[in-house]
Amino acid sequence: MKFSAIFLLTAVTGCVGAAADQQMLQDEIYSALITRIEGLVNRVRGLEDMVRTQAQLLDNMVSERKDWLAEKQSLQTSFEHLRTVCSASKVISSDDKTENESKAVGQTPEIAREAVDNQKFVRSDDSDPLVPIVTQLSQKVSEMSAELQVTKTGLTEASTSVFVNWGSSSCPDSAVLVYSGEVGGSHYTSLGAAANYLCLPLSGVNLVDSSNSNNAGLYGSEFESQDSHQDKDVVCAVCRSSRANNVMIPATTVCPGGWTSEYSGWLMAGYPAHNAASEFICVNSKMEERLASETDNNGKLLYYTVTVCGSLPCPPYVTGKRVTCVVCSK
Numbered sequence: 001m002k003f004s005a006i007f008l009l010t011a012v013t014g015c016v017g018a019a020a021d022q023q024m025l026q027d028e029i030y031s032a033l034i035t036r037i038e039g040l041v042n043r044v045r046g047l048e049d050m051v052r053t054q055a056q057l058l059d060n061m062v063s064e065r066k067d068w069l070a071e072k073q074s075l076q077t078s079f080e081h082l083r084t085v086c087s088a089s090k091v092i093s094s095d096d097k098t099e100n101e102s103k104a105v106g107q108t109p110e111i112a113r114e115a116v117d118n119q120k121f122v123r124s125d126d127s128d129p130l131v132p133i134v135t136q137l138s139q140k141v142s143e144m145s146a147e148l149q150v151t152k153t154g155l156t157e158a159s160t161s162v163f164v165n166w167g168s169s170s171c172p173d174s175a176v177l178v179y180s181g182e183v184g185g186s187h188y189t190s191l192g193a194a195a196n197y198l199c200l201p202l203s204g205v206n207l208v209d210s211s212n213s214n215n216a217g218l219y220g221s222e223f224e225s226q227d228s229h230q231d232k233d234v235v236c237a238v239c240r241s242s243r244a245n246n247v248m249i250p251a252t253t254v255c256p257g258g259w260t261s262e263y264s265g266w267l268m269a270g271y272p273a274h275n276a277a278s279e280f281i282c283v284n285s286k287m288e289e290r291l292a293s294e295t296d297n298n299g300k301l302l303y304y305t306v307t308v309c310g311s312l313p314c315p316p317y318v319t320g321k322r323v324t325c326v327v328c329s330k
Helices: 002-084 088-105 109-120 131-158
Strands: 161-166 175-185 198-201 219-223 235-241 246-250 260-269 281-284 300-304 324-329
Touching (some): 161 246
Antiparallel strands (some): 175 198, 175 219, 246 324, 260 281, 260 300
16 A cells, blocks of 8 residues: 555656646747747837838828929910910021921821920929839838738647547647547456557558567457447547637546546556556547447456545445546636
């Protein structure tokens, strides 16, 4: 009993340390992302200041352009007035010359004179000076939008988690399927066998020849439930949740406040009298099995878990009752 307590204390300490390391890693990731977002916010504020400065500059340029257009119109009006007061002889002479030239090219005197006037008042700075500035600002806005999208994607990736839906080949609506397969592990009779259960893929399997005589064995799994699921092979699904944390809670089917239930079911593990160690997992209440898998091949076995009063406080527990479980995320 003493050695069991020491072993349990060591295991709990290791789990707590691993959880603390995982939480520290998540805190570092969030801290780095927050620093990056603050940097981007400062850059956006700087861009806003630059846009306001450029807008003021544009207003000044528009005002100057209006003044220049008004001056140009005034000069055109003065030129027209000056031309009308020219001596009749010069006007006639000019009209005759223009008429002769226009006949050569098939134009009327009025059209020819208008073309000459337009040529006199064409200036190289008539092109819109706002185009390059607007283009530059649009490019900077596009670059900032791309950086914000990358940061948003990073935040989304950092706020997800993965869990195994034991006893089901699909994921709940709140999660995305990564892959589905069959539960496997070490044989229940093997001394020193691996304790954990695995979700083995059934497609894309990659195996390599082995010449070693000493190897660990990988087997499929079966329900030892003494009901309609007896000896059936157990399926599983690896699911990705949009929430950052998930936890399996035994002896209840209800999640704490603020948490989302991914699925609920039965707490199952190996038989305590077998040689191989095992672990507790939460098997979906659907207890889905692989089709045509009724043959009793054994392997990694799953039994219901029942309560045993003593060191287990009763109440709230009652001896000999099957234990439920729930997987929650937040």
